[in-house]
Amino acid sequence: MDTLNLAQWVFDSLTGTGLLWLAWMALASPQLIRAIVIFVAFGLLMALTWVRLDAVDIALAEVAIGAGLTGALLLAALAKLTAAQTEISKSDHRPRDGRAVRALRQLPAVLMFLVAAGLVYSVLSLPPVSSGLSVEVDANLGTSGVENPVTAVLLNFRGYDTLLEIFVLLLALLGVWSLGGLPPQRVAPAGPVLHTLAVVLTPVLILLAAYFLWAGVKGPGGAFQAGATLGAAGVLLQLAGWRPGPGFARVHWRLILVAGPALFILVALFTIVAGRHLLEYAPEHAGTLILLLESGATLSIGLTLAGLFFGERPDDGYDNDN
Amino acid sequence: MQTLHFILALLLFLTLGAGLWRAVVGPTAADRMLAVQVFGTTAVTITLLFAQAFGNAALRDVALMFAVLAAVTAVAFVRRAWSEVGVDDDSE
Numbered sequence: 347m348d349t350l351n352l353a354q355w356v357f358d359s360l361t362g363t364g365l366l367w368l369a370w371m372a373l374a375s376p377q378l379i380r381a382i383v384i385f386v387a388f389g390l391l392m393a394l395t396w397v398r399l400d401a402v403d404i405a406l407a408e409v410a411i412g413a414g415l416t417g418a419l420l421l422a423a424l425a426k427l428t429a430a431q432t433e434i435s436k437s438d439h440r441p442r443d444g445r446a447v448r449a450l451r452q453l454p455a456v457l458m459f460l461v462a463a464g465l466v467y468s469v470l471s472l473p474p475v476s477s478g479l480s481v482e483v484d485a486n487l488g489t490s491g492v493e494n495p496v497t498a499v500l501l502n503f504r505g506y507d508t509l510l511e512i513f514v515l516l517l518a519l520l521g522v523w524s525l526g527g528l529p530p531q532r533v534a535p536a537g538p539v540l541h542t543l544a545v546v547l548t549p550v551l552i553l554l555a556a557y558f559l560w561a562g563v564k565g566p567g568g569a570f571q572a573g574a575t576l577g578a579a580g581v582l583l584q585l586a587g588w589r590p591g592p593g594f595a596r597v598h599w600r601l602i603l604v605a606g607p608a609l610f611i612l613v614a615l616f617t618i619v620a621g622r623h624l625l626e627y628a629p630e631h632a633g634t635l636i637l638l639l640e641s642g643a644t645l646s647i648g649l650t651l652a653g654l655f656f657g658e659r660p661d662d663g664y665d666n667d668n
Numbered sequence: 669m670q671t672l673h674f675i676l677a678l679l680l681f682l683t684l685g686a687g688l689w690r691a692v693v694g695p696t697a698a699d700r701m702l703a704v705q706v707f708g709t710t711a712v713t714i715t716l717l718f719a720q721a722f723g724n725a726a727l728r729d730v731a732l733m734f735a736v737l738a739a740v741t742a743v744a745f746v747r748r749a750w751s752e753v754g755v756d757d758d759s760e
Contacts, residue, residue: 350670353671353674353675368688380692380700382749383701384691384692386741387691390734393730393734394681394711397715397727398718402727402730413708413737414737414741415737417741417744418740418741418744418748421744421745422748533747540743540747547739551736554732561726565726567729571733575733575736578736578740582740586743
């Protein structure tokens with residue numbers, strides 16, 4: 347075994363064991379702040395693992411969503427939780443859990459066990475050596491309209507899956523709004539350091555989102571990575587004390603949220619009317635249509651993620667402005 | 669050159685072990701968060717070394733993503749969790 351192979355073997359064994367150890371530490375930690383910080387570290391290590399596995403698209407998404415945005419969301423949720431717990435301990439009217447509630451608490455464990463068993467079964471039932479569908483993807487890449495096989499699968503060959511994923515994100519935000527959202531919050535104005543960071547970094551993040559969107563045609567990148575970067579810009583702005591104005595929140599925000607899913611449905615209808623299958627593009631228009639769909643999806647994903655961090659319903663908190 | 673780049677990445681990765689120990693042990697929330705920030709910075713370097721070692725330019729985009737998103741997480745910690753959790757979270 348030469349030095350490079352040995353070094354790679356050491357690196358890969360350390361990432362593998364490190365992932366398991368961090369996952370256990372995050373799950374077993376009694377302190378929430380510690381669990382969140384270790385979860386962020388887990389996301390970073392996971393991204394490095396994807397890099398080692400040569401899955402650059404997934405590494406990008408893991409850094410942006412797994413480590414970055416989820417970490418910020420969890421930290422914000424912890425702040426809310428700490429405030430709520432102080433309220434509860436003040437009133438001290440917490441009813442004792444009945445037997446049914448305690449039994450219900452076991453349900454997630456049972457479900458997770460079933461999912462884990464299913465995963466183990468499907469991994470064991472895989473053939474030992476298989477090229478999967480990569481041969482077919484490579485053979486049809488020429489007609490897909492893009493050069494990145496991952497984008498070709500996500501937006502062309504399996505466009506239907508991505509259509510549903512876009513709706514899942516929208517549903518998540520609608521779920522938050524249906525639960526009433528957060529009460530309007532007053533954020534302290536940013537100090538000079540944070541203000542400067544927000545002023546400098548937000549345009550960079552928006553530029554980066556456009557870059558990832560465009561890069562997805564030829565290499566790793568695409569709507570989800572670009573949308574997550576745009577979402578990070580929204581989160582940064584909110585952390586710096588920015589609030590969407592009433593007009594933007596009521597009209598523009600909602601329109602952009604719907605833009606991605608609506609474009610998808612329009613293109614799907616268009617392909618059916620043109621006598622093709624759902625989301626089956628004519629090869630000469632495929633590139634343009636994919637870029638159009640990805641642009642809409644980027645905007646919608648970005649504003650959905652920023653909206654999840656915002657947590658308030660767009661109609662709330664602006665009553666005095668009417 | 670490839671071997672040198674990879675061994676440098678491996679050495680950087682080993683220093684992460686020390687950082688992760690701080691993230692797990694604490695004692696304050698800021699210690700943990702700073703350790704994860706070190707993780708992010710080191711991950712940028714490791715990814716750049718990989719990009720050089722394996723000639724994969726797309727990995728530089730991953731490094732860029734590591735760099736900008738780490739800043740957002742740090743700001744989220746300071747603005748949302750820091751004042752609420754307080755300095756000595758181990759006293760709970």
